Amino acid sequence: MTAGQIVGYVRVSSVDQNLARQLDGIKLDRVFEDKASGKDVKRPALVALQAFVREGDTVMVHSIDRLARNLVDLRAIVSGLNDKGVAVTFVKENLTFSADTSSPMNTLMLSMMGAFAEFERSMILERQREGIAAAKAAGKPAGRPERLKPADVEAIKARCAAGDSKVALAAEYNVSRGTLYAALK
Incomplete structure (x- = not known):
């Protein structure tokens, strides 16, 4: 060799x-x-x-x-x-x-x-599931918080209809273009 x-x-x-x-x-x-x-x-x-x-x-x-x-x-x-x-x-x-x-x-x-x-990864996933279940049982929302509030989405839709750039709007609202496009769907 x-x-x-x-x-x-x-x-x-x-x-x-x-x-x-x-x-x-x-x-x-x-x-x-x-x-x-x-x-x-x-x-x-x-x-x-x-x-x-x-x-x-x-x-x-x-x-x-x-x-x-x-x-x-x-x-x-x-x-x-x-x-x-x-x-x-x-x-x-x-x-x-x-x-x-x-x-x-x-x-x-x-x-x-x-x-x-593999065992370590399984344990991490199990703890994650337990944490989500505990949060739901306590009435707390699970997952990442929404980056854009419903009022922001409506404002962005109106500004897009008026011709504002989506790239500029994403930067202004401090979100990725993907997040902005997903919110506009």
Whole structure:
């Protein structure tokens, strides 16, 4: 196997989260960044990374939960990369998986760590559901508060009909264009 590139993969779940702390200080030849949920394996940067890497490359990932949120997806991604001759290193867990170091112990470690990541995600979702149920039982509204009040929506509709720019209105009301368009439906 030839020495290849060191390729980084970083992921956060939403666009307002920061990717900077992941793989900070690690020299990488290329970095693939996703701002998407880990529940989907068809993330644009992950798909691009899988197509980009070649035999001898190493993929560096901050932690197991950044690559996949469930054990089935984790094993499939790591196995797929290993089958191409690509090693996968999880920095936080200090674990490396590659075809030539594959052993029953490595398989067990990947499965255990992946199961812990999946369990942690399940616990987060359970606490979230409990919090929503408690808020509803207390008569509090669940979810994010509306960015635009009904009176704002009516004013925006009137101003749009009068020819005002939707982009300018979105900026004035401090909402995204998507939020503005959704309110106008």
